[in-house]
Amino acid sequence: MPNRAAPLDLLLLPTWLVPVEPAGVILKEHALGIRDGIIAYIGPREAALRLECTEVRELPGVLLSPGLINAHGHAAMTLFRGLADDLPLMTWLENHIWPAEARWVTEAFVRDGTDLAIAEQLKGGITCFSDMYFYPDAAAERVHESGMRAQITVPVLDFPIPGARDADEALHKGVELYNDLRHHPRIAIAFGPHAPYTVGDENLEKIRVLADELDAAIHMHVHETAFEVQQAVEQTAERPLQRLARLGLLGPRFQAVHMTQISDDDLALLVETNTSVVHCPESNLKLASGFCPVERLWQAGVNVAVGTDGAASNNDLDLLGETRTAALLAKAVAGSATALDAHRALRMATLNGARALGLEACVGSLELGKAADITAFDLSGLAQQPIYDPVSQLIYATGRDCVQHVWVAGKQLLDNRTLTRMNEADLIARAQAWGQRIGGTNE
CATH class of the missing domain: 3.20.20.140 (Metal-dependent hydrolases)
Structure with a gap:
């Protein structure tokens, strides 16, 4: 019981929340809360705002889905x-x-x-x-x-x-x-x-x-x-x-x-x-x-x-x-x-x-008790308008450049399209060095 009352580490407030299970559901005006890397709350936004949270993230125009x-x-x-x-x-x-x-x-x-x-x-x-x-x-x-x-x-x-x-x-x-x-x-x-x-x-x-x-x-x-x-x-x-x-x-x-x-x-x-x-x-x-x-x-x-x-x-x-x-x-x-x-x-x-992969008990849908492996897609851009069904827009009209945030086990690994643990310039330099070796050039 004490755990249940503990503050949430992070509360996400997207425009749309697509849990995948149950199938076909799109939740609006809902929030998702994370505690200790686990999804601890999914429910109405209004009720969520009364919860004790360490951090709250407003995500306007964003569809939140399982990673x-x-x-x-x-x-x-x-x-x-x-x-x-x-x-x-x-x-x-x-x-x-x-x-x-x-x-x-x-x-x-x-x-x-x-x-x-x-x-x-x-x-x-x-x-x-x-x-x-x-x-x-x-x-x-x-x-x-x-x-x-x-x-x-x-x-x-x-x-x-x-x-x-x-x-x-x-x-x-x-x-x-x-x-x-x-x-x-x-x-x-x-x-x-x-x-x-x-x-x-x-x-x-x-x-x-x-x-x-x-x-x-x-x-x-x-x-x-x-x-x-x-x-x-x-x-x-x-x-x-x-x-x-x-x-x-x-x-x-x-x-x-x-x-x-x-x-x-x-x-x-x-x-x-x-x-x-x-x-x-x-x-x-x-x-x-x-x-x-x-x-x-x-x-x-x-x-x-x-x-x-x-x-x-x-x-x-x-x-x-x-x-x-x-x-x-x-x-x-x-x-x-x-x-x-x-x-x-x-x-x-x-x-x-x-x-x-035998991981369905842990990930794959946004459900209470599952790991907080979550992707936030920004659907606020010109190419996604107007939005009748956000899942249709995600699949048919959205590219990976619209990925805004990514969490794995509650840890944010992509924040506003920027990698939090990896140096992109270093990765590119290492890849280019391999390319020069394999391709036989010294450009």
Whole structure:
């Protein structure tokens, strides 16, 4: 009881408050209060002003929403942004990205690239992201320092990768990292087998056993292209998703990234196992990988989250823009203008992402008792007027430059579009230095 009467640390007074849960609700003349990093009050503005508060922030023209959740990316690949554009997936990977990674990726590369990605994501309203890249311990260290929230996935392939000579070493280091961070309030460790065509049955079975023992998530590129599926069928007479089901990997902790190729049998497996799908529309469009049938999945009851993928194939980490693309693309693919409406699109970028990452009890919606991971979007600008439905304006008419403030666990990491813990000029200088090295110039 004494806690309940304690003063609020911060009271936010926006024009609109969109909790996401319950679905479709827009609250006006409401306030949100934070205490000890947790949402402690949501209620009428008038009543809130009578509460004892350490700080009160008036936010006129602002829509307050749960922080955006980027459910798939390769953070450090920001340093490869624009390196090999306009190429098909396997040419891009085998002839350009993998050779560049073999030459350049070190712990220092991962630290600097992850810092750049964290800053870009915070400025775009993202409070939590899933990262799948080499030297996951270095990435976790940068997330810890930044104050952001993340799922760090331990990359596993059947061949040597930066930071691990083989899959066994990668898994051993992954378990150590999991144990080191198992009680971290903002970082979850998951396993990241790269794709069905780069990880064999033996290593997938090891991952399944470890994930079961640790109750850890598994994050994997699956059915990214028609070629991947066709090649698997020709070689094994089995679709990749069927193989993963046979090996026991699918389930509520499994995050299937891309899924542009979905048969009736694939859909049945996703539904039956309660597997989440992470949709990366802009990367899929840019690499001509195909179209994830989002509305079909949604109507079948599959949890669909959204991710940017890495900046080497997107080329930005703009989840608000990604969500707009997802909404528009879903309508074209479904042949229906009502597919993935604005409110469901926002849910996909928040609560569905939290559910995919196993974090829905903590984040993803503005509810009492959840962590105060919050984004404030300024809708007062010319391009947003007039406003009939602020969520529609957010999804269809607003860019990430309208992100004004960001809080993670009640700590303000973006204040009036300015990063509070990171030096933007330093980040740009470090990125440019890497660009000169990798590009072979001294400009």
